[in-house]
Amino acid sequence: MPHAAITAVGHFLPDERLTNADLEKMVDTNDEWIRTRTGIVERRILDEDKATSYMASRAAQEALDKRGVTADEVDLIIVATVTPDMLFPATACLVQDAIGASNAWGFDLSAACSGFLFALSTGASFITSGRYDKVLVIGADKMSAIIDYTDRNTCILFGDAAGAVLLEPDTDGYGLLDAHEHVDGSHDQLLCMPGGGSKMPASHESVEAHAHFLKQEGRAVFKYAVEGMAGVAEEVMEANDLTGDDVAYLVPHQANLRIIDATARRMGVGRDKVMINIDRYGNTTAATIPLCLHDWESELKRGDNLILAAFGGGFTWGASYVKWAYDGADVARTNLAEVSASLG
Numbered sequence: 001m002p003h004a005a006i007t008a009v010g011h012f013l014p015d016e017r018l019t020n021a022d023l024e025k026m027v028d029t030n031d032e033w034i035r036t037r038t039g040i041v042e043r044r045i046l047d048e049d050k051a052t053s054y055m056a057s058r059a060a061q062e063a064l065d066k067r068g069v070t071a072d073e074v075d076l077i078i079v080a081t082v083t084p085d086m087l088f089p090a091t092a093c094l095v096q097d098a099i100g101a102s103n104a105w106g107f108d109l110s111a112a113c114s115g116f117l118f119a120l121s122t123g124a125s126f127i128t129s130g131r132y133d134k135v136l137v138i139g140a141d142k143m144s145a146i147i148d149y150t151d152r153n154t155c156i157l158f159g160d161a162a163g164a165v166l167l168e169p170d171t172d173g174y175g176l177l178d179a180h181e182h183v184d185g186s187h188d189q190l191l192c193m194p195g196g197g198s199k200m201p202a203s204h205e206s207v208e209a210h211a212h213f214l215k216q217e218g219r220a221v222f223k224y225a226v227e228g229m230a231g232v233a234e235e236v237m238e239a240n241d242l243t244g245d246d247v248a249y250l251v252p253h254q255a256n257l258r259i260i261d262a263t264a265r266r267m268g269v270g271r272d273k274v275m276i277n278i279d280r281y282g283n284t285t286a287a288t289i290p291l292c293l294h295d296w297e298s299e300l301k302r303g304d305n306l307i308l309a310a311f312g313g314g315f316t317w318g319a320s321y322v323k324w325a326y327d328g329a330d331v332a333r334t335n336l337a338e339v340s341a342s343l344g
């Protein structure tokens with residue numbers, strides 16, 4: 001049975017930056033509080049007239065270009081997102097059209113900040129079953145579309161971005177070797193967007209109540225997030241007889257630097273082996289993990305053991321064990337302008 005190996009990584013980041021100084025002018029907050037409580041310095045914000053599929057398509061196209069794979073070779077597209085362009089059709093359909101993946105089908109997967117890990121595990125099963133050779137797994141969120149920029153509890157946390165990986169079969173022992181996933185729906189109110197679904201369709205009242213924005217009980221979620229992310233990372237390490245020394249990198253969801261540090265401590269992994277870019281992008285929900293893989297790609301070596309871990313709304317949480325399949329230093333940097341040009 002083949003494993004599903006990540007054979008290419010792509011990303012998209014909007015140009016516009018929203019800094020802590022900018023937020024100081026919008027709500028009652030300050031740079032020092034944001035840095036010390038979260039680790040965030042700035043985030044990226046997508047143009048108002050663009051949506052999640054715009055970022056997802058560009059991240060996907062970059063991954064394909066790097067690998068020299070054409071869009072018509074792709075079998076399946078999974079987009080992890082909580083900010084789809086529309087409730088339906090699925091963002092995966094819009095990505096399929098934008099990149100011209102004429103032989104692919106696809107669907108969206110909704111698992112908030114754990115979305116990329118759940119999509120990775122789902123996509124991998126289509127590879128290990130022998131059914132497909134090329135699966136695109138994308139994590140993309142335009143969080144600025146569902147953030148209330150009058151709520152200081154949440155507006156300082158989130159940014160917009162997309163990351164994508166290409167999965168292909170590997171028979172040499174590289175790729176996704178294990179994945180542990182959990183959900184617990186009993187805390188749905190602690191982190192959610194109450195409006196816009198079938199429970200509370202849009203109305204004058206729902207708009208006035210700011211119900212179409214993300215709501216979070218930060219302190220309560222923090223407690224569950226530390227236990228969930230650190231616990232599941234430990235779980236996947238134990239299941240695979242890994243110690244901190246065996247791990248080349250922890251690739252954590254970027255919600256809060258303190259949650260990341262707690263997870264690394266529990267795993268026995270030093271800060272030098274933790275991918276951290278929350279300072280530059282904030283919490284980009286489903287995009288954080290592939291964005292880390294992109295930023296660290298040139299450092300990654302064939303055979304590196306990576307532990308990917310996430311916790312998010314649902315609650316959802318999970319961790320994956322990936323044996324990295326290629327030397328990142330060999331990957332030619334693609335020209336992002338060319339990627340964008342090819343998509344028109």
Ligand code: UT7
Pocket residue numbers: 028029030033034037038113152153156217218219220221222225254255256259283311312313
């Ligand atoms: O990604 C999906 C999962 N989500 C997470 O993992 C997020 C988990 N939660 C967190 O990361 C943290 O709880 C936050 C960063 C959201 C908040 O940090 P905290 O240390 O838990 O702060 P807090 O909510 O307990 O608030 C402490 C104080 C409060 O004031 P009082 O009541 O002590 O007077 C808040 O009103 O800080 C106040 N506060 C702020 N002050 C300045 C809250 N937001 C701000 C702000 N600027 N932006």
